[in-house]
Amino acid sequence: MIDVKDVYFTYPNGVEALRGVSLQITDGEFVAIMGQNGAGKTTLVKHFNGLLKPTRGRVLVDDVDTRHVSVATLARKVGFVFQNPDHQLFSETVEDEISFALKNFGFDEKTIKERVNWALNILDLTRYRGTSPFMLSGGERKRVALASVLAWDPKILILDEPTIGQDRNQKERLRQFILQMNHQGKTVVIVTHDIEFVAECEPRVVLMANGKIVADGAARNVLTDPDLIAKSWLILPEITNVLLNLKDIGFPANVMDVYEARDLIIERIGWARK
Amino acid sequence: MAIIEARNLTYTYPYAESPAFKNVTLKIERGEFILLTGPSGCGKTTLCRCFNGLIPHFYGGKLEGEITVAGLRTTEHPIHEIAHHVGLVFQNPENQLFALTIEKDVAFGLENLGLPRDEMRRRVDWALKVTGIYDLKDRAPYEVSGGQQQRVAIASVLAMQPEVIVLDEPTSFLDPLSAKNILEVINRLNKELGITVVLVEHRLDLAAKYANRVIVMNDGQIILDGEPRKVFLENEAALIGVGIPKVIRLYMLLKRSGLNISGVPLSPEELSKSIMEALIFDRC
Numbered sequence: 001m002i003d004v005k006d007v008y009f010t011y012p013n014g015v016e017a018l019r020g021v022s023l024q025i026t027d028g029e030f031v032a033i034m035g036q037n038g039a040g041k042t043t044l045v046k047h048f049n050g051l052l053k054p055t056r057g058r059v060l061v062d063d064v065d066t067r068h069v070s071v072a073t074l075a076r077k078v079g080f081v082f083q084n085p086d087h088q089l090f091s092e093t094v095e096d097e098i099s100f101a102l103k104n105f106g107f108d109e110k111t112i113k114e115r116v117n118w119a120l121n122i123l124d125l126t127r128y129r130g131t132s133p134f135m136l137s138g139g140e141r142k143r144v145a146l147a148s149v150l151a152w153d154p155k156i157l158i159l160d161e162p163t164i165g166q167d168r169n170q171k172e173r174l175r176q177f178i179l180q181m182n183h184q185g186k187t188v189v190i191v192t193h194d195i196e197f198v199a200e201c202e203p204r205v206v207l208m209a210n211g212k213i214v215a216d217g218a219a220r221n222v223l224t225d226p227d228l229i230a231k232s233w234l235i236l237p238e239i240t241n242v243l244l245n246l247k248d249i250g251f252p253a254n255v256m257d258v259y260e261a262r263d264l265i266i267e268r269i270g271w272a273r274k
Numbered sequence: 275m276a277i278i279e280a281r282n283l284t285y286t287y288p289y290a291e292s293p294a295f296k297n298v299t300l301k302i303e304r305g306e307f308i309l310l311t312g313p314s315g316c317g318k319t320t321l322c323r324c325f326n327g328l329i330p331h332f333y334g335g336k337l338e339g340e341i342t343v344a345g346l347r348t349t350e351h352p353i354h355e356i357a358h359h360v361g362l363v364f365q366n367p368e369n370q371l372f373a374l375t376i377e378k379d380v381a382f383g384l385e386n387l388g389l390p391r392d393e394m395r396r397r398v399d400w401a402l403k404v405t406g407i408y409d410l411k412d413r414a415p416y417e418v419s420g421g422q423q424q425r426v427a428i429a430s431v432l433a434m435q436p437e438v439i440v441l442d443e444p445t446s447f448l449d450p451l452s453a454k455n456i457l458e459v460i461n462r463l464n465k466e467l468g469i470t471v472v473l474v475e476h477r478l479d480l481a482a483k484y485a486n487r488v489i490v491m492n493d494g495q496i497i498l499d500g501e502p503r504k505v506f507l508e509n510e511a512a513l514i515g516v517g518i519p520k521v522i523r524l525y526m527l528l529k530r531s532g533l534n535i536s537g538v539p540l541s542p543e544e545l546s547k548s549i550m551e552a553l554i555f556d557r558c
């Protein structure tokens with residue numbers, strides 16, 4: 001469990017990025033953190049693996065205060081994928097990149113090989129095994145960054161903007177993967193601006209603004225609330241918007257899914273014909 | 275004459291086994307608003323790098339065929355000269371920022387244009403304001419958030435107001451409302467000043483309504499090219515993983531269920547309106 005207790009954080013230049021954040025994320029949850037640029041999302045999740053320590057307040061990961069353990073120790077449990085993949089890639093080949101942490105954690109040769117193959121496959125990177133990460137496209141680099149963390153199978157996964165540079169098919173693979181992880185009891189926290197991706201995943205959504213949490217609830221409630229959306233510099237999911245415009249003729253205002261919308265509209269037609 | 279013209283363009287990165295794209299032939303007219311999309315790794319960024327001369331001047335490798343941009347054969351003119359005509363917003367904003375303050379980063383490109391002092395001042399302030407970073411102008415570009423950095427990268431190209439603006443996934447780090455607002459600004463530059471826009475995106479929902487043309491690449495080739503309302507309906511587009519806007523997907527599902535709705539929608543408003551009409555007239 002991640003337990004954030006009234007956390008404040010100020011950067012060395014004096015910017016107060018977190019101003020009293022409290023949040024609990026239990027094992028096996030899937031949470032999306034969203035909100036305006038500069039709201040403090042990246043700053044907050046960097047506290048979950050000890051990359052940043054609170055200026056005031058406490059962060060507990062499985063009851064351990066992050067101030068009292070090193071990032072290296074926490075890393076085995078909390079995998080972190082950076083917003084910008086270039087902050088984490090350094091190896092000469094994709095394969096080296098993915099096996100690097102596995103070696104550090106002391107996995108044996110055979111397991112390393114298996115894990116690397118598995119991660120390459122999950123992220124559709126097998127053909128780039130021997131390629132330098134710096135000779136890949138933006139989206140491919142992001143997937144290498146994801147692969148290198150997924151490979152060691154951390155109990156808690158923190159993904160800062162995982163869908164950047166990904167096409168629809170890659171996003172769908174990622175979604176399936178996250179749901180599967182969740183199913184196995186892993187905790188997944190994503191930070192994202194990809195509202196349609198969140199609408200498809202339906203996780204718990206935490207909205208941030210100005211260093212504080214301004215909303216916390218099921219995607220279906222949070223993302224379809226026009227006031228919250230405006231307050232957090234988001235926009236309504238496309239489908240919600242379509243039906244909201246038809247609210248006066250009786251359509252519900254909290255639908256995000258294309259198929260659900262289709263069924264409602266078709267049902268309505270049948271009903272009108274009777 | 276077309277503002278961008280490529281003929282049988284093939285490019286191979288140094289040490290790469292196969293070309294990143296092959297035999298691309300493409301004509302973009304002055305004042306167009308192009309949406310360039312296609313699966314991750316299909317060659318979008320590589321093509322953009324040809325538009326401003328980074329390929330071949332910076333990346334090296336082997337460029338075959340012909341390309342002219344704003345009347346310049348890019349192979350024969352240095353990057354800084356091409357930069358007067360073409361501005362590129364990089365996919366990774368960090369690779370574009372280097373000055374000590376955000377304001378200096380935004381002003382940098384302008385300094386070489388030889389503009390009068392107050393015109394320069396006006397443009398920098400305007401670019402900082404429309405991208406929402408005016409209050410951050412004295413900060414170092416690495417002391418801000420990811421989205422704020424992306425705004426700096428966008429602002430520094432907007433300030434130049436070049437003939438062609440190429441934006442490589444410019445909204446990937448932006449919160450949705452800011453993305454919408456900034457696309458609105460880019461659309462105004464396109465419609466009011468006639469600036470040619472090439473926008474690379476995976477998420478097409480926000481940008482679809484501004485573009486007059488969508489170009490889809492797959493595996494180093496252009497496979498679809500046409501009006502958004504036509505291209506989005508192509509089976510092939512969905513198949514290879516193009517992020518067809520959800521309003522179009524709902525529209526297609528409704529059609530398939532026998533609902534006779536008019537017009538291919540590019541925004542929620544358009545779809546709501548035609549659903550309303552279909553319900554009223556029940557044209558099934």
Ligand SMILES: Nc1ncnc2c1ncn2[C@@H]1O[C@H](COP(=O)(O)OP(=O)(O)OP(=O)(O)O)[C@@H](O)[C@H]1O
Pocket residue numbers: 011012013015016017035036037038039040041042043044083416417418419420421422447449
């Ligand atoms: N290294 C840094 N030094 C100083 N201030 C910073 C630094 N990184 C971020 N900030 C500031 O801290 C605040 C929170 O930034 P943070 O990166 O957490 O935002 P975010 O919610 O992740 O935004 P984005 O959606 O743009 O990624 C912002 O005001 C930002 O300008």
Ligand SMILES: Nc1ncnc2c1ncn2[C@@H]1O[C@H](COP(=O)(O)OP(=O)(O)OP(=O)(O)O)[C@@H](O)[C@H]1O
Pocket residue numbers: 134135136137138139140165166287288290294312313314315316317318319320321365
């Ligand atoms: N610097 C480089 N050196 C060698 N190969 C490269 C380099 N950059 C990209 N490539 C390769 O060229 C191909 C096209 O890459 P490009 O970056 O143009 O793709 P893209 O369409 O922009 O993808 P994305 O949507 O993921 O950004 C990919 O196969 C990629 O691996």
Ligand SMILES: [Mg+2]
Pocket residue numbers: 041042043083419420421
């Ligand atoms: Mg961030």
Ligand SMILES: [Mg+2]
Pocket residue numbers: 137138139318319320365442
């Ligand atoms: Mg790219």
